Amino acid sequence: MFDLVTFIPRAVGQGIPLLFGSTGEILTEKSGNLNLGIPGVMYVGGICGVIGAFFYEQSGSNIPALSIMIPLLCSLVGSLLMGLIFCFLTVSLRANQNVTGLAMTTFGVGVGNFFGGSLIKISGADVPSIALSATSAVFSKKLPFAGKCGWFGEIFLSYGFLAYLAIIIALVAAYIIKHTRVGLHLRAVGEDPATADAAGINVIAYKYFATCIGCMIAGLGGLYYVMDYACGVWSNDAFGDRGWLAIALVIFTIWRPNVSVLASIMFGGLYILYMYIPTGMEHMEIKELYKMLPYVVTLIVLVITSMRNKRENQPPESLGQAYFREAR
Amino acid sequence: MKTNNKEPLFHVVRRDDMSRKKAWTIRGIALVAALIVCALITTALTGDNPLSVYATIVSGAFGSNRKTWVTFQNLSVLLIISLALTPAFRMKFWNCGGEGQVLIGGLASAATMILLDGKLPNVLVIIIMITSSILAGAIWGLIPALFKAIWNTNETLSTLMMNYIATQLVAFYTVVWENPKGSGKIGIINQNSCVGWLPEIGNKYFLSVLVAIVITVILYIYLYYGKHGYEVCVVGESERTARYVGIKVEKVIIRTMVLSGALCGVAGLLLVGGINHTITTTIAGGQGFTAIMVAWLAKFNPITMIFTSFLIIFLDRGAGEIATVFELNKSFSDIITGIILFFIIGCEFFISYKVVFNSKNAKEERK
Numbered sequence: 001m002f003d004l005v006t007f008i009p010r011a012v013g014q015g016i017p018l019l020f021g022s023t024g025e026i027l028t029e030k031s032g033n034l035n036l037g038i039p040g041v042m043y044v045g046g047i048c049g050v051i052g053a054f055f056y057e058q059s060g061s062n063i064p065a066l067s068i069m070i071p072l073l074c075s076l077v078g079s080l081l082m083g084l085i086f087c088f089l090t091v092s093l094r095a096n097q098n099v100t101g102l103a104m105t106t107f108g109v110g111v112g113n114f115f116g117g118s119l120i121k122i123s124g125a126d127v128p129s130i131a132l133s134a135t136s137a138v139f140s141k142k143l144p145f146a147g148k149c150g151w152f153g154e155i156f157l158s159y160g161f162l163a164y165l166a167i168i169i170a171l172v173a174a175y176i177i178k179h180t181r182v183g184l185h186l187r188a189v190g191e192d193p194a195t196a197d198a199a200g201i202n203v204i205a206y207k208y209f210a211t212c213i214g215c216m217i218a219g220l221g222g223l224y225y226v227m228d229y230a231c232g233v234w235s236n237d238a239f240g241d242r243g244w245l246a247i248a249l250v251i252f253t254i255w256r257p258n259v260s261v262l263a264s265i266m267f268g269g270l271y272i273l274y275m276y277i278p279t280g281m282e283h284m285e286i287k288e289l290y291k292m293l294p295y296v297v298t299l300i301v302l303v304i305t306s307m308r309n310k311r312e313n314q315p316p317e318s319l320g321q322a323y324f325r326e327a328r
Numbered sequence: 329m330k331t332n333n334k335e336p337l338f339h340v341v342r343r344d345d346m347s348r349k350k351a352w353t354i355r356g357i358a359l360v361a362a363l364i365v366c367a368l369i370t371t372a373l374t375g376d377n378p379l380s381v382y383a384t385i386v387s388g389a390f391g392s393n394r395k396t397w398v399t400f401q402n403l404s405v406l407l408i409i410s411l412a413l414t415p416a417f418r419m420k421f422w423n424c425g426g427e428g429q430v431l432i433g434g435l436a437s438a439a440t441m442i443l444l445d446g447k448l449p450n451v452l453v454i455i456i457m458i459t460s461s462i463l464a465g466a467i468w469g470l471i472p473a474l475f476k477a478i479w480n481t482n483e484t485l486s487t488l489m490m491n492y493i494a495t496q497l498v499a500f501y502t503v504v505w506e507n508p509k510g511s512g513k514i515g516i517i518n519q520n521s522c523v524g525w526l527p528e529i530g531n532k533y534f535l536s537v538l539v540a541i542v543i544t545v546i547l548y549i550y551l552y553y554g555k556h557g558y559e560v561c562v563v564g565e566s567e568r569t570a571r572y573v574g575i576k577v578e579k580v581i582i583r584t585m586v587l588s589g590a591l592c593g594v595a596g597l598l599l600v601g602g603i604n605h606t607i608t609t610t611i612a613g614g615q616g617f618t619a620i621m622v623a624w625l626a627k628f629n630p631i632t633m634i635f636t637s638f639l640i641i642f643l644d645r646g647a648g649e650i651a652t653v654f655e656l657n658k659s660f661s662d663i664i665t666g667i668i669l670f671f672i673i674g675c676e677f678f679i680s681y682k683v684v685f686n687s688k689n690a691k692e693e694r695k
Contacts, residue, residue, distance in 0.1 A: 036484075111663055
C-alpha cells in the first residue's frame with residue numbers, strides 16, 4: 001500500500017534543496033544572468049557549512065544558537081563568494097555566462113568533494129569520518145507539536161527550520177518580483193537592460209545583487225541537504241545532480257518561486273518515487289526509469305511553453321547576454 | 329550653472345583591432361598568473377614548495393611511457409568531444425548535451441557488443457557498433473535541434489535535460505545487463521572472446537589519437553573551406569541575414585546538430601569499444617561539459633583546440649598526481665581546472681575591451 005504519511009515528508013525533504021536552488025536561480029535569471037554554476041554553488045554552500053560546523057564541533061563547545069549560526073554564516077559567505085566570482089566575470093568583465101557557469105560548477109563540485117574527502121587529513125583531526133550529529137540535531141529539530149498531532153504533524157510540522165525558511169523565502173521572492181518596485185526594476189533589467197539603463201535603473205547593481213542573493217539562497221539548499229536530510233554526514237557526490245534539477249525547476253515553474261514551492265516537492269516526490277513503486281525483485285531496472293521522470297517532465301514543459309509561445313511564459317528576453325552600455 | 333562634475337574614474341571601450349599576437353600574449357599572461365595562484369594554493373594545502381609542485385604536475389602527465397600515452401589518449405577523447413560541439417557553437421547553438429550524446433553513443437556500442445556476441449563475425453559486429461553509436465549520438469543531437477528549429481525551444485536547457493535522460497537510460501541497462509548478477513555494474517564486456525573490441529593500432533592507446541587527428545583535419549576543412557561551414561557561421565552571426573540570403577536556417581540547425589551528436593557518438597564508441605570495454609553512467613566523466621570550455625577557450629578553432637584540450641588534460645593529470653602523492657582527494661584537479669578557467673575567462677575582457685582612465689587633463693580640456 002502506498003503510504004502517503006511517510007512518502008510526503010520524504011518528498012519534502014528531497015524537495016527543499018531544489019526549492020532553495022530554484023528560488024535562487026529564478027532571482028538570478030530575472031536579472032538576465034543565466035547562472036549554470038548553481039550546482040557548484042550548492043556544493044560550496046553545503047561544504048562551507050560542514051567546514052564551519054566541523055571546526056565548531058571539534059572545539060568541543062555545544063551551544064545550540066552557535067551551532068546554527070556558524071554553519072549558516074559559513075555557508076552564506078561561501079556561496080556569496082561564488083556569486084561574486086560569477087558576477088565579476090560576467091557582469092564586470094562581460095564573459096560568456098554559459099562558460100563561466102560551467103567552470104563554476106566544475107570548481108564548486110571540486111571544492112565540495114575535495115574538502116569533503118580531505119578535510120580530516122588537512123585539519124589533522126582524530127575522527128574517522130565527517131559526521132556532524134550534534135549540529136545536525138539542531139538543524140533538523142522538528143516543531144514542538146509535531147509528535148502530538150498524528151498524521152498532520154508528520155506531514156506539516158516535522159521539518160527543520162530551514163525547510164520553513166525555504167518556503168518563506170520563495171513566497172517573499174515571488175511577492176518582491178511580482179508586486180514591488182524593486183521587482184519591476186529587476187524584471188526590466190532582465191528583459192531589456194538598455195531600456196532599463198535609459199530609465200535610470202542601475203543595471204550593474206541589480207545584476208550583482210540579484211545574482212549574489214540568488215547564490216546565497218541556492219547555497220542554503222546545499223546546507224539543508226547535508227545538515228538536515230543527510231543527518232550531518234557528508235559523502236562525496238551524494239548531492240548528485242540536484243543542482244541541475246533545480247535549474248530544470250526554474251523552467252518547469254516558468255520563473256515563479258511561489259509555484260516552485262509545490263513543484264519542488266513534486267519533483268522531490270518524483271525523485272524518490274522509485275522506492276515506493278513495487279516492481280518486484282525481478283525488475284529492479286524499472287526503478288532507474290522512474291528516476292528519469294523529473295527530466296522528461298521538464299523537457300516536455302520546456303517544449304510546450306515554447307510551442308504555445310505565450311509572452312508571459314517566456315524566459316527573460318536578455319537571458320544569457322552580457323550588457324555593455326556602449327554596444328549598439 | 330552647476331555642471332555635473334562627477335566623472336567616473338574610467339570607462340570601457342570595445343576594441344576590434346588587437347593583433348592576434350598581442351591577444352595570445354594576454355592569454356599567456358593570464359595562464360601564468362593562474363599557474364602561480366594554483367601553485368600557491370597547492371603549497372598552502374600540502375606544504376610542498378611551489379617548484380616541486382610543478383615538477384609533480386609534469387611527472388603526473390609524462391612521468392613514464394604509459395602515463396604519456398594515457399595523457400595522449402585522454403587528450404584525444406576530450407578533443408573529439410570538443411570538436412563535436414564546435415559546429416553547434418559556431419552556430420551559437422549552446423549544445424550542453426555532449427555528456428548525454430557521448431553516453432548514448434557508448435550505450436549503443438555496449439548494446440551491440442553484448443547482444444551480438446557470438447552471433448555474427450567480429451568484423452560485422454564492429455561495423456554495426458560504429459554505425460549504431462554514431463546513429464545514437466546523432467539522434468540525441470537531433471531531438472533538441474528539432475525542438476529548436478520548429479518551436480525555438482531554449483537549447484541550453486533542453487540539451488541539459490537530455491543528458492540526464494541518457495544517464496538514466498544507461499543506469500537502466502546497467503541493471504538489465506548486470507554481470508555478474510547483483511554487482512550493480514556491467515564489468516568488462518566479452519572479456520574472453522574480445523568480440524566488438526576495436527582493433528589496436530601499434531599499442532592500445534594509439535587508435536583514439538588517430539581518430540582525433542582525422543576528425544580535427546576533416547572538421548577544419550569542413551568549417552573553413554566548405555559551404556556548410558560558411559552557412560553555420562552566417563546562422564551564428566545573424567539568423568535574419570541567413571534567411572535573407574536564402575539559407576534554410578532550420579535545415580542548417582538540424583544538420584549541424586546531427587553532425588555534432590554523431591561526433592559525440594564516436595567519442596562514446598571509443599570510450600566503450602576501444603578504451604574501457606564496459607559502460608557506466610559516469611564513463612563520460614563530465615567531459616561533455618569540460619569540452620564546452622575547451623571549445624570556447626579555443627575560440628571554436630579546431631587547431632587551437634588541440635592546445636586548449638592539452639592544457640586541461642595536462643593539468644588534470646598533474647593535479648591527479650599531486651592528489652595521489654599527498655593523499656588528497658582527487659577532486660583537487662577540478663579546483664585547479666576551475667581556477668585556470670576563471671583566469672582565462674576573465675582575461676578575454678582585456679582582449680575585446682579597453683579600459684580608458686579619465687585623466688584630469690581630459691576633464692580640464694572639457695571645461
